[in-house]
Amino acid sequence: MEQGRAWDGMGPYASAGTPPDARVPEQARGEHTHGERPAPRAVRRHSVRGQILDALRSALVDGELTPGEVYSAPALGARFGVSATPVREAMQQLAAEGAVEVVPNRGFRVSEPGPRELAELAEVRALIEIPVMLRLARTVAAADWYALRPLADATVAAAAAGDRAAYAESDRAFHRAVLGLSGNLRLVQVADDLHRRSQWPPAVGPPGRRAELLADAAEHTALLDALIARDLTLVRSLVREHFDGADV
Template sequence: MVTADSDSLAPLAPASSLRERVEEAIAAAIVSGQMPAGEVFSAPTLAARFGVSATPVREAMLNLAKRGLVDIVRNKGFRVTAVSESELRAIVDVRQLLEAPAVRRLAGGLSKADLTRLRGLAEEIVRGARDADLTHYLQADTTFHLTLLELAGNPRLHDIVADLRAQTRLTGLADMVATEELQASAREHLDLLDLLEAGAAEECEHLMVRHIGHVLGWWAGHTEA
């Protein structure tokens, strides 16, 4: 059994919902490749790394199993599930088909309050990239994209994309810490907001297609043109 001895799994600060904090931290570690696919982790070992008791970790891992991020291995712990490149490509194709046109329709139609809220989230993404805080980066990124879809006014679209994001793996993200590529990816959220505010619909759509494509490029550890 592989133990979680990575320095990236830092102790967590107390929170009102510790199980949720643990769950999102572990999910971020799985999505970013810090906890590699195929490896088995025990609740007590992860609890020691996070500086919490085993109970919230076990509860978090059971929830992650329902989300498909881990499988339960009897008497051993939890195995991180894998997503093949072909599956990732299919996820990217569907996201580009759904999200890019939705963002295009939002161009020029967002209120000042909506833009201010989104800009705050975009700045959180930039801050997460700058501070090498992948958990914060991924949480802010997810909230940003799903908020855009909420504003598009289609709940089914929001739920479908949320599910697709939960299935995504960004196996090269952990190696992108402190790189210009991660900073550039983060800044694209601010660029998108500038285009949305300016009503540049076509440019918004193109930027979203390119941004989602990072799943198969930078965020997968591949070079992009």
């Protein structure tokens, strides 16, 4: 996490349609800061939990929630202008996804997956996705692959902007769309869960973020070209290479 950064207001949480860009304040960690801050806007009550969950996911992917640090639901709730309940519910969901760990009577600690855990996630994803993509490469019409080009382009745009949270969402959307052509909803759900678990916390620091994201995004475009050409050898190689760099 970059030193001195803090959440700068509640603008991203005022509308469910606005992508969150969470910044963790000192207050969220129970620290005292001097000076007054603008009063946060109230989150719409009908989608509080969903908005908080999206905001926390973005903060995790973007490295704004520090691995190993404990955050309390009441402190985060105060910052969001909501009660601790929706924050706690969102954190419980993140705990189920492996992003945080429950610390009794304190809050939630951001998980710190090691190289071995990330490598295992990449291996399992490869075992699931490579055979499916090879089968799809043999059977799916080129027009269906061309239809996914905007999703690949979206990953490139997010990478060019250095927006890790937007990249994480567009990356998973691309993979879901590719696997969705199999017609196997359960497979898509399992693969997406593994994909999400591999995305946080980020292993790449800010200096190398944009370059790493751009390289990862370029692999999506190359994969589509290989699928359109039905080049099975290249498809296998690209997917394996993509998963080898899955800690981006």
